[in-house]
Amino acid sequence: MAEHSITTRNQVGRRPGRYVLRTVVAAYLFFLVAWPLYLVGRNAFADGFTSLNDILTDPDVTHALRLTVVIAVTAVVINTVFGVGISILLVRYDFPGKRLLNAMLDMPLSVSPIVVGLALVLVYGGREGWFGPTLEAAGLQIIFATPGMVLATVFVALPLVIREVVPVLQEIGDEQEQAARSLGANAVQTFRRITLPAIKWGVIYGVVLSLARSLGEFGAVKVVSGNVLGETRTATLVVEEKYLNFDKGGSYATAFLLALVAVACIIVVSVLRPKEDR
Amino acid sequence: MSIEIVNVGKRFGDFVALDDVSVSIPSGRLTALLGPSGGGKSTLLRIIAGLERADTGKVEIEGVDATGLPPQKRNVGFVFQHYAAFKHLTVRRNVAFGLEIRKRPKDEIRRRVDELLALVHLEQFAERLPAQLSGGQRQRMALARALAVEPTVLLLDEPFGALDAKVRKELRDWLRRLHDEVHVTTVFVTHDQEEALEVADEIVVINEGRVEQIGSPDDLYDRPANEFVMRFLGPVTQLGDQLVRPHDLQLSTAGTLGLAARVTRVTRIGFEIRVDVTTTGGQPVTATLTRNEFLALGVAVDSEVRVQLAPGSPSTTVSTPATRSVPPTLAVTG
Numbered sequence: 248m249a250e251h252s253i254t255t256r257n258q259v260g261r262r263p264g265r266y267v268l269r270t271v272v273a274a275y276l277f278f279l280v281a282w283p284l285y286l287v288g289r290n291a292f293a294d295g296f297t298s299l300n301d302i303l304t305d306p307d308v309t310h311a312l313r314l315t316v317v318i319a320v321t322a323v324v325i326n327t328v329f330g331v332g333i334s335i336l337l338v339r340y341d342f343p344g345k346r347l348l349n350a351m352l353d354m355p356l357s358v359s360p361i362v363v364g365l366a367l368v369l370v371y372g373g374r375e376g377w378f379g380p381t382l383e384a385a386g387l388q389i390i391f392a393t394p395g396m397v398l399a400t401v402f403v404a405l406p407l408v409i410r411e412v413v414p415v416l417q418e419i420g421d422e423q424e425q426a427a428r429s430l431g432a433n434a435v436q437t438f439r440r441i442t443l444p445a446i447k448w449g450v451i452y453g454v455v456l457s458l459a460r461s462l463g464e465f466g467a468v469k470v471v472s473g474n475v476l477g478e479t480r481t482a483t484l485v486v487e488e489k490y491l492n493f494d495k496g497g498s499y500a501t502a503f504l505l506a507l508v509a510v511a512c513i514i515v516v517s518v519l520r521p522k523e524d525r
Numbered sequence: 526m527s528i529e530i531v532n533v534g535k536r537f538g539d540f541v542a543l544d545d546v547s548v549s550i551p552s553g554r555l556t557a558l559l560g561p562s563g564g565g566k567s568t569l570l571r572i573i574a575g576l577e578r579a580d581t582g583k584v585e586i587e588g589v590d591a592t593g594l595p596p597q598k599r600n601v602g603f604v605f606q607h608y609a610a611f612k613h614l615t616v617r618r619n620v621a622f623g624l625e626i627r628k629r630p631k632d633e634i635r636r637r638v639d640e641l642l643a644l645v646h647l648e649q650f651a652e653r654l655p656a657q658l659s660g661g662q663r664q665r666m667a668l669a670r671a672l673a674v675e676p677t678v679l680l681l682d683e684p685f686g687a688l689d690a691k692v693r694k695e696l697r698d699w700l701r702r703l704h705d706e707v708h709v710t711t712v713f714v715t716h717d718q719e720e721a722l723e724v725a726d727e728i729v730v731i732n733e734g735r736v737e738q739i740g741s742p743d744d745l746y747d748r749p750a751n752e753f754v755m756r757f758l759g760p761v762t763q764l765g766d767q768l769v770r771p772h773d774l775q776l777s778t779a780g781t782l783g784l785a786a787r788v789t790r791v792t793r794i795g796f797e798i799r800v801d802v803t804t805t806g807g808q809p810v811t812a813t814l815t816r817n818e819f820l821a822l823g824v825a826v827d828s829e830v831r832v833q834l835a836p837g838s839p840s841t842t843v844s845t846p847a848t849r850s851v852p853p854t855l856a857v858t859g
Contacts, residue, residue, distance in 0.1 A: 422609035425576050426667075428596040429603040430623035430674055440622075444613040 284506055290495065291503035298496035299503075307477045308485055308501065315482040315505075318393065318468075319461035322400035326457050330408030331450060335442070337409070338416040339424075355405045363402050364470025371395060391473035396481065399467035404460040408453030415449035416442075448520055455516045459509035527552035527710040528573060528678060533582030535568055535734075542568040544734040545582070550678075550712055550727075552587075555704045557725035558714045561757070565734040566714045567682055573712065574603045574680050587677050602671030602709075606683040608663040610655035616642070616666050617651040623674035641669040644703070661692040668700075672707065681713035685720070697724055718758045722746065730754050747839050755841045762811040764804075764834060766843050773838035774812035776800065776822055776830045783833025786810065788826050791819075800824070802832060 291298055302308040336342075337349065355363070371389040372379040382389055389395040423445065427437040443450075465483040472479040480488070482505055489498035528550035535543040542565045550556050558566040571577040573584060575596035584591050591599050611619050618625075620641055624634045642648045645665040647658075655663055664684060671679060684700070685693040701724050704711055715721050721728050722742045730737040730745065730753075737757075738750040749755040755768050762771045764784070777783070786802040789809070793799075798819040800812045810832055814822065824830055834840060 419612075422605050422607060423611055425596070426603065426605060426609040426611070426670075427622065429574055429576065429599075429601060430670065431597045431600075431626045432622075433597055436626060441611060 284510075287499055287502050287506060290499040293499075294496060298500040302485075302497050302500045302504075305497075307480070308482075308497075310477050311480045311482050311485045312501075312504070314393070314396075314480070315462060318396050318400055318481065319458055321397050322404060322461045323454055323457045325397070325401050326404055326408050327450065327454055330405075330453060330457075331412055331446070334409050334412040334416055334446075335438075338413055339421060352406050352409055355402050360399075360403050360464065360466030360468075361470060364399055364467040367395060367399055367402070367467070367471050371398070390471050391475070391479060393479070395471040396468050396479065399471045400461045400464050403464055403467055404457040407456045407460060408450065411453035411456065412446050412449040415446045419445045452516060452520075455512045459512050462505060462508055527587055528712070529583075529585035530569070530573070531583045531585070533569070533572060533579045533584065535565075535572065535577065535580050541734050543572070543579070546731075546734070546736055547582075548729055548736060548739065550710065550729075552710050553708050554726040555701070555711045555713070555724060556727045556729065557721035558712060558729050558731055559718060559721040559725075559757070560716065560731035560737075562716055564732045566716075566729075566731045569731065570680050570682050570712060570714050573678070574601050575599045576603070600674065600677050602674060602676035602679040604664070604667050604671050604679070604681040604684050606686045608655070608660075608667045608687075610658075610663050610667060612655055615652050615654060616647060616658070619655065619666055620669045620673050622670060627674070637673060641673055644672075644706075645669040659692075660688050661696055664688065664696065665699075668703075672709070676709065679709045679711045681711065683714050683716070686715075693720075700724060722758070730757065732757070749839055749841055752841050752844055755839070760813075763808070763843060764810050764832065765808075767834070767840040768843050769834050769838060769840045771799070771811045771813040772797075773835045773840075774810070775833050775835050776802075776812055776814065776824070777833075778822065778824060778828070778830055780831060783831040786830055786832050788824055788828045788830060791824075791826060802830060804832065 333348075333352070337345065368376065368390055370377045370379070371382065373383045373388060373390055374380065376390070379389060387394070389398065423441050424437050427441045432440065463483060464481075465487070468481055469484060469487075472481065472484065474480055474484050474488075482501055486498050486501045486505070489495075489501065528548075530546060530548045530550075533543055533546045534541075544565075546565070546569060548569075558569060560566045568577060572579045573586070575591065575594055575598075579592065582592075586599060586601070596603075611622065614622070617638055620638045621634050624637060629637075638651075639648070642651055645668060647662060647665055647669065650658060650662065650666075655666065658666065664687075668681075668684075681700075685696050688696065697720055700713075713724075722745075725742060727739070728742060728745050729739050732753055738745060738754045740748075745754060746758055749758065752768055755761055760771055761768050762774070763769075764774065775783070784804045784806070786804040788800060788802050790801040791798060792801075793816075796816055798814045798816060800814060800819070801809060802812065803809050812832065822830075
């Protein structure tokens with residue numbers, strides 16, 4: 248990120264051009280992002296804190312919020328472990344089918360989440376899926392239960408950690424790792440002492456993006472959850488439900504909470520991230 | 526013999542990096558692997574370190590067959606061209622790394638690291654991060670880090686290649702002095718013949734995956750095994766079918782020794798004078814003289830001179846029928 252600011256600083260353009268460009272960008276972001284988000288907040292507090300109070304005392308909503316957090320955190324943990332592993336595989340090793348794997352990893356970003364949901368039902372569905380009936384017979388229900396929702400969330404947020412970590416791994420190169428090996432460190436020690444600290448900020452950024460994405464997942468989760476009130480209804484589904492039932496206050500308040508957490512994550516990281524890093 | 530390399534071969538796809546190479550590297554000496562870029566010398570060093578696996582052949586370090594050993598079990602110190610400093614660790618922690626991995630007691634680590642930092646003159650930088658050091662300081666830190674684990678052999682891959690000319694010269698002298706103090710078997714890779722001649726006890730010339738010659742700097746310079754070594758180690762010019770050093774040529778204005786020639790150009794480069802002549806046979810030859818020799822000779826462009834090789838000077842027969850002599854500057858970078 249710092250690289251970008253350095254290049255913009257070096258390209259000292261003519262002044263009027265620079266200001267026009269700034270204004271355009273600021274206006275664009277304002278009308279597309281800032282103003283709509285602000286309005287969500289304003290609507291959430293249209294009646295003071297009543298809407299917020301209402302949803303926070305509604306057991307169904309608090310259950311939904313808790314479920315969302317559990318699913319998001321589980322998905323992020325899975326995606327982080329898997330993502331760091333896959334990144335190292337992609338950057339440090341050569342193997343047949345690497346390009347195919349690389350292309351597959353971008354799939355979750357390009358496929359609509361609702362398609363993801365349907366696809367998961369086809370594979371894990373309790374009655375007609377490929378594995379579903381077998382797993383269900385073994386007492387493990389995937390679809391219309393938490394595991395399916397975690398699965399859907401993992402799927403849609405899959406590439407985020409990888410896309411953050413891969414460029415960092417490429418940039419640091421493997422000489423530090425080789426040096427560590429020649430100094431007697433085994434693979435685990437090298438990873439823990441050298442690789443992980445070096446890619447730390449890539450991982451953290453990936454985790455935050457994944458967390459924000461996971462908290463906000465809607466389409467895929469809606470298909471696989473069954474949307475059962477008080478059981479498999481997540482926060483995003485609550486927003487939709489309340490909105491459709493003309494409970495504008497409740498839906499905006501819940502939406503505000505979701506947006507707040509996501510924005511907070513990103514702000515915290517940009518403040519913490521060392522300036523000289525990268 | 527400290528490192529025994531027997532029939533080692535290595536390919537990268539179609540490219541043959543090493544072709545059946547056998548070298549013995551003596552204990553306690555400073556050995557240079559010298560050759561042009563892409564000649565296979567770095568690959569050989571990395572195979573010794575275990576960072577690369579040989580396709581065929583055997584590597585023995587201090588009598589132990591290391592062919593299949595991973596790098597962490599070989600007890601070698603490796604210094605990279607671009608330092609490979611652990612960026613998130615202080616200089617002290619960088620140097621301590623190998624000892625921490627070996628779980629040595631804390632006060633022993635502290636004492637040893639202090640010793641090493643003194644050895645590489647970085648005592649006052651112990652708590653800095655590598656980013657706060659200059660290139661030369663970083664490379665000295667890398668050297669201390671590699672020495673900390675008391676390696677059986679110290680391997681340096683173009684250790685001064687990324688440094689500017691002045692620092693490179695300083696570190697070169699310093700490495701030589703350090704080696705005289707520490708006496709660890711050291712192998713370093715370089716493409717700079719001057720560096721190899723100046724620092725090494727023993728030089729292995731490697732080109733196109735093969736060993737061209739092994740010997741002391743004197744052997745290589747005075748008795749080059751072939752045309753390649755002759756060309757690679759210093760400037761050359763062709764006289765008849767012989768490849769000779771321009772500074773071994775003697776010019777005279779009288780007598781009947783040597784070949785008759787006419788001076789075509791005189792160029793002064795600092796303390797030395799380059800005299801280009803063309804023999805009566807039409808062969809361009811370059812001789813270099815010192816300023817005093819040139820003044821004593823008293824020639825100018827179009828003077829008639831006689832050219833001969835000083836007795837006892839090295840020469841090799843040109844195998845490829847080259848029609849032109851190679852300009853010395855080209856031969857140096859070879």
